[in-house]
Amino acid sequence: MTAAATTQDAIRPKDFLGLDQLLGDEERDIRDTVRAFVADRIVPHVGDWFEAAEVPVAELAPALGKLGVLGMHLEGYGCAGASATAYGLACLELEAGDSGIRSLVSVQGSLAMYAIHRWGSEEQKQRWLPAMAAGEAIGCFGLTEPDAGSDPGAMRTRARRDGDDWILHGQKMWITNGSIADVAVVWAATDDGVRGFLVPKGTKGFTTQDIHKKLSLRASVTSELLLDDVRLPAGALLPEATSLRGPLSCLNEARFGIVFGAAGAARACFEAALDYSKERIAFGRPIAATQLQQLKLATMATDVNRSVLLALHLGRMKDQGTLRPEQVSMGKLANVNAALEVARTARQVLGANGVTLEYPVIRHMNNLESVVTYEGTADVHALVVGGALTGMQALR
Structure with a gap:
């Protein structure tokens, strides 16, 4: 074997399986562009945002629009029309920065914008999508209620006709971007x-x-929506959505982004632990040289590489039009649970430093406790997968 071949084939600890070679040139360019944005605009500040429980959406949203990630997987209306895999890679890099930032982008593009793009009228699309793609208008997605999270069919928010108008009454809870949104996509039960x-x-x-x-998700706006006999014109209705299939299709889009995003959070924790282990000296040598820490690092690296592989595979399936919601459920279940384990293990590697915001680990660890719950809890996704395996639905 030549020296050149040996160098070429050397293991790269932060891309152990050489997954970069699975990406096309355009996908790699998008990934690198978003990664650079996160390194420049998010990472230096997000610890402070997390501590203060605030995020400068008014500044970030236009910057994210200029970056092209808001509704990037949608066609037309100022959207980039990127592939599902490219969108997933953007989510991975955004969540490597912070879950709250990926949530901002995900709720904007995969929930609010997708709902309008898929189920809205042409007038609604023209009115909202170009401004939302540019980050000039913010959207939120009102489905979850205080007593209707995993069971959206039990929602109490009602809409009734009054002549040509609609009257909405109810309450939505845990709504990302709620108080800063220029438009809320609100789902309600009707006759x-x-x-x-x-x-x-x-x-x-x-x-x-x-x-x-x-x-958790402190660098993200989370709100309650209150609708007290809100009168809306007929043109406010999304004409193409007539059942729970409407909001559930939007959730499936967002869950797909989480499959990638969770891998990004895991990667950030692993890389922080790997770098720290090489610098931290104990008993006269770096802790990276000890068996216990190498076991932790090897386990984390395996989880991160496996998560990225799973995400890429689901991305290819989505681009081919073969991806099913049950497979997205498996992806979210597997990758978020894996990310939680990586975060907890990385926290141990960092010792007491692992609980400070000087390092990203405790922030990701706390954020992931929300990610494992929202847009389908781990329990619900396990039952979705179980139902697909057995043909018997435990949820009904």
Whole structure:
């Protein structure tokens, strides 16, 4: 073997399986562009945002729009029309920065914008999508309620006809971007099934209040939506959505992004632990030289590489049009659980330093406790997979 071949074939600890070679040139360019943005605009500040429980959305949203990641997988209306895999890679890099930032992008593009793009009228698309793609308008997605999280069919928010208008009454909870949104996509039960409505900010009877004292997703706005007999014109109705299939299709889009995003959070924790282990000296040598820490590092590296491989495979399937919701459920279940284990192990490698915001690990660890719950809990996704395996639905 020549020296050149030996160098070429050398293991790269932060890309152990050489997964970079699985990407096309355009995918790699998108990945690198988003990674550079995160390194420049997110990582230096996100610890402070997390500690202060605030995030400068007014500054970030236009920058993310200029970057091209808002609704990037949608076609037309100012959207990039990128592949599903490219969108996933962007989510991976954004969540390597912080889950809250990926949530901002995911809720904007895969929930609010996708709902309008897939289920809205042409007038609604023209009105909202170009501004949302540019980050000039923010959207939120109102489905979850205080007593209807995993069971959206039990929602209490109702919409009734009043002449040509609709009257909405109800409450939505745990809504990302809620209080800063220019438009809320609100789902309500009607006599004709579950329907979606576009509720602009400032509509009479529509108010929001932020949820405070969170110890997770602190660099993200989380709100309650209150709808007190909100009157909307007929044009506010998403005409193509007539059942729970509407909001569930949006959730599946967002869950796909989480499959990639969780791998990004895991990677950030692993890389922080790997770098720290080489620098931390104990008993006269780096802790990276000890058996116990090498076992932890090897286990984390395996989980990270496996998560990225799974995400890429699901991305290819989605691009081919063969990906099923049950397979997305397996991806979210596997990758978020793996990321939680990586974060907890990395925290141990860092010792006491692992609980400070000088390092990213405790922040990712706390954030992942939300990611494992929202857009389908781990338990629910396990039952979705179990139902697909057995043909017997435990949820019904």
